[in-house]
Amino acid sequence: MKQILDAISSGTATADDIAAIPLPESYRAVTVHKDEQEMFAGVPTREKDPRKSLHVEDVPLPELGPGEALVAVMASSVNYNTVWTSIFEPVSTFGFLERYGRTNPLAKRHDLPYHQVGSDLSGVVLRTGPGVHTWNPGDEVVAHCLSVELESPLGHNDTMLDPEQRIWGFETNFGGLAQIALVKANQLLHKPAHLTWEEAAVPGLVNSTAYRQLVSQNGAGMKQGDLVLIWGASGGLGSYATQMALNGGATPICVVSSPEKAEICRRMGAELIIDRNAEGYRFWKDDQTQDPKEWRRLGARIRELTGGDDVDIVFEHPGRETFGASVYVARKGGTIVTCASTSGFMHEYDNRFLWMNLKRIVGSHFANYREAWEANRLIARGKVHPTLSKSYALEDTGQAAYDVHRNLHQGKVGVLALAPSEGLGVRDEALRSQHLEAINRFRDI
Numbered sequence: 023m024k025q026i027l028d029a030i031s032s033g034t035a036t037a038d039d040i041a042a043i044p045l046p047e048s049y050r051a052v053t054v055h056k057d058e059q060e061m062f063a064g065v066p067t068r069e070k071d072p073r074k075s076l077h078v079e080d081v082p083l084p085e086l087g088p089g090e091a092l093v094a095v096m097a098s099s100v101n102y103n104t105v106w107t108s109i110f111e112p113v114s115t116f117g118f119l120e121r122y123g124r125t126n127p128l129a130k131r132h133d134l135p136y137h138q139v140g141s142d143l144s145g146v147v148l149r150t151g152p153g154v155h156t157w158n159p160g161d162e163v164v165a166h167c168l169s170v171e172l173e174s175p176l177g178h179n180d181t182m183l184d185p186e187q188r189i190w191g192f193e194t195n196f197g198g199l200a201q202i203a204l205v206k207a208n209q210l211l212h213k214p215a216h217l218t219w220e221e222a223a224v225p226g227l228v229n230s231t232a233y234r235q236l237v238s239q240n241g242a243g244m245k246q247g248d249l250v251l252i253w254g255a256s257g258g259l260g261s262y263a264t265q266m267a268l269n270g271g272a273t274p275i276c277v278v279s280s281p282e283k284a285e286i287c288r289r290m291g292a293e294l295i296i297d298r299n300a301e302g303y304r305f306w307k308d309d310q311t312q313d314p315k316e317w318r319r320l321g322a323r324i325r326e327l328t329g330g331d332d333v334d335i336v337f338e339h340p341g342r343e344t345f346g347a348s349v350y351v352a353r354k355g356g357t358i359v360t361c362a363s364t365s366g367f368m369h370e371y372d373n374r375f376l377w378m379n380l381k382r383i384v385g386s387h388f389a390n391y392r393e394a395w396e397a398n399r400l401i402a403r404g405k406v407h408p409t410l411s412k413s414y415a416l417e418d419t420g421q422a423a424y425d426v427h428r429n430l431h432q433g434k435v436g437v438l439a440l441a442p443s444e445g446l447g448v449r450d451e452a453l454r455s456q457h458l459e460a461i462n463r464f465r466d467i
Contacts, residue, residue, distance in 0.1 A: 051200035072423035140199030166394035246271030342366030409433030
């Protein structure tokens, strides 16, 4: 791996130089093991410890197939899907790998007794397979995590509708938390030249998810002047939604859970903030019964902040805990757009507030390649900035996943793979200088 790292670090290696470097037979990767998928049986979710299930070990180099690329990973990040994989919830990801492995002979490579995890990376292309013409060895890239087969007509209008779409590193093997990753070439995007490796690695999944959910016509289709209620507005997903609302001419109403998180939103430029814990919202009386009075109290608080207006869009991802309130507070004809259910998948709401007020609920899941490209372009142009709070060494990924699982983090946490330290990989110093204040502000969240 030293020869690969030296060539990348030199900044002068050509495509031919990179292509001439012999590939190692094995490399370090973060994995979970198939024979340990029952290790947390009977343990409450919160007590399941990713530090016990995530391993950092040597794994063999995978075979490179048509339309694919091997990438030297300089940095990656931990997403919630990494946590889900590590605690084997809501299901073990080995079921995904087994099903994928049955689809075709090449996919069989993914059905292994270990799962190399991770759905983000920044790095350098090492090799490309047959049929790849746009990308070459030496290209500096980030990866978006949609893996599609595109053999069905259903995916050609929106690849997220392809029946064989999967989230790379979660529903496929050979993910980004490793020194080398295997991706499809149509996952690759150009690395923003003004960012370090770790800064470039963290936005991919959450930035693209927020773009489709909030901006794209496949999501809420946000426009100038919209009022947008954003749950968890300081977090890994909400912080990107907040930035997109601000630079897209909308007004975010940021819902957070502490004064510290409220301050993060103010530093991003948001002015309308609700600290749900400080104001004591309790949307459920008990496990079975919601409290509409609390919905109404939240709606009144929103109108107090906005000068009497209800919100056009609710950016939803907590799920069960907040969904009834979200449906209630959206304006007549408004949109509730949801991409996750971190507090529970079984949502309950009063349908009268939906149908009688002509509201709509939109499901949004990750992003197609065009949406990911547009979201990455916002990063590359300095319109949206990475929200990176801390970087871990690859060997410490278990601790990083534990911190995300226990919500001990802010924004996103990065993981250094081949990059020996933070601060490397900047290629456009002038653009970085132009946005340095904002970059540092978002890094310090």
